[in-house]
Amino acid sequence: MSVLVLGGAGYIGSHMVATLLAAKRDVVVVDNLLTGHRSSVPEGVPFYEVDIRDKAALTEVFEKENIDQVVHFAASSIVPESVEQPLKYFDNNVYGMINLLEVMLDFDVKQIVFSSTAATYGVAKENPIKETTPQNPINPYGESKLQMEHIMKWADQAYGLKWVALRYFNVAGAKADGSIGEDHPIETHLVPIILQTALGKREKIMMFGDDYNTPDGFNVRDYVHVMDLADAHVLALDYLAKGNDSNQFNLGSANGFSVKQMVEAARQATGKEIPAEIGPRRAGDPDSLVASSAKAREVLGWEPKYDDVKEIIRTAWNWLQKHPNGYEDR
Template structure:
């Protein structure tokens, strides 16, 4: 048995690969390395450089490696970019996911874990938001992920495999052992951008939207440490292998911080000040979104270990410093 991780050279995917190899799993990574890095992948894993939309390649990889589970991270993730390029997002996130699901069915893969998103909720009516809340994505990114959730439900009913769709809130931080982190140039994740600004890698940081109906006018998000996120995937894999039913679950801590609170935390933890510019809202961004974590704790027994904004920021800063050293070599 082996686990196929698509996008395993990327930010969250590389953390997942390390988590699985630490647990003694046989792991095969499929990544086209357009945004991922081969050096971020655990050396115990096998890397196949290719695209998850290539059905012939998927058939071969699944068959040759005895894949019994797929963890699907590959895709595009930037909300404003999806508004500007919706067809690109429907191709990368929906069409290629459909091909991967077909390959799973053809290859008899019994377990499928999908990297979904809180963007499927749009601007929620409840706070925190539960998995039973209305689904009203406000961007092509969110709609592309919701379409894949729908395909998984229909394909599972028709073909008998089981799946978990994990709806991420705002992922941040880096591997506590310093083995991988958010390395993509030009990334838009707030904590990464703020850490780059603190280290002088950016001239400034822009806050998008200061007139939201929140305490300080900036957007509120639920920030989850990437190590807790991949641990949830590990719990989901065990759950599915043990015969668990299909599961849709939020991955978040159940409390939020505003953009300005995060910026001030990065300044304090880093000891560095940096320029902050105030800009207009971005299309597709809700005012506030925070997870209910009741279902994932109940169904998977998931318990976070890094639920502390200072610790999340400190790990992200440490990783950014290591990238500076890497780039100086």
């Protein structure tokens, strides 16, 4: 029996595949390679270049492979892009989810672990954010992921489909050996942008807004290591395999860092100067997103190994120094 990893050639998906293989699980990868990298998928792992919205092609994968659980990373995930192109997000994310669930149900596959997001909470009424904190997304990306959660909830009620939504906060870092890491065609995320600046590939980092309602005015996020995140997915798969009910968990560190603090931490981790400038706010950004992960720790037994943001940055720096141009497979 295999775990199907949708989006397994992407940043988080590739770390998931590595973690599953290390745990001796059988893995099948589906990715449309729009943002993923074929060369991040290890040799010997069955790979299908398929778009999640292509029902016939997805059906063929389920026909060929003996899939019993699904992990779903194959979604568009860039907040500012979603503000500019909301329909792209509802098409790829929401329609893609409906298509996937229909195919899963055709093959009686009823367990899915899903990448949800802190962006479903919007401007949260409490910090740290709990799973019970009301979800009021303020951008189309967060809205699309919330709709995906709701679709699974109703599919559970109607068809007994069991799901775990893992609501990630800000994912960063890379596998410790630097063999895989973050490489997006258009980079928008803070940590790789800071480190590309440290490497001299960018002149400076623009810090988006210094007038947020936070202690230093820069907006605050909760950074979690990608390998810790992958561990949580394996625990969630096991949780479903044991016959537990559908559930949601926040994955973060309960520690918030402002953009300015992240730049400072990266200066310390890399020993580089990293020029930074203050720019205008970016559309769709809440002031502060910090997770309480108490529930994931208690119910799933999740124990993140990286609790120091500098260590997270160091692993991303290791990957970037080894692969200054990323995977180079475009």
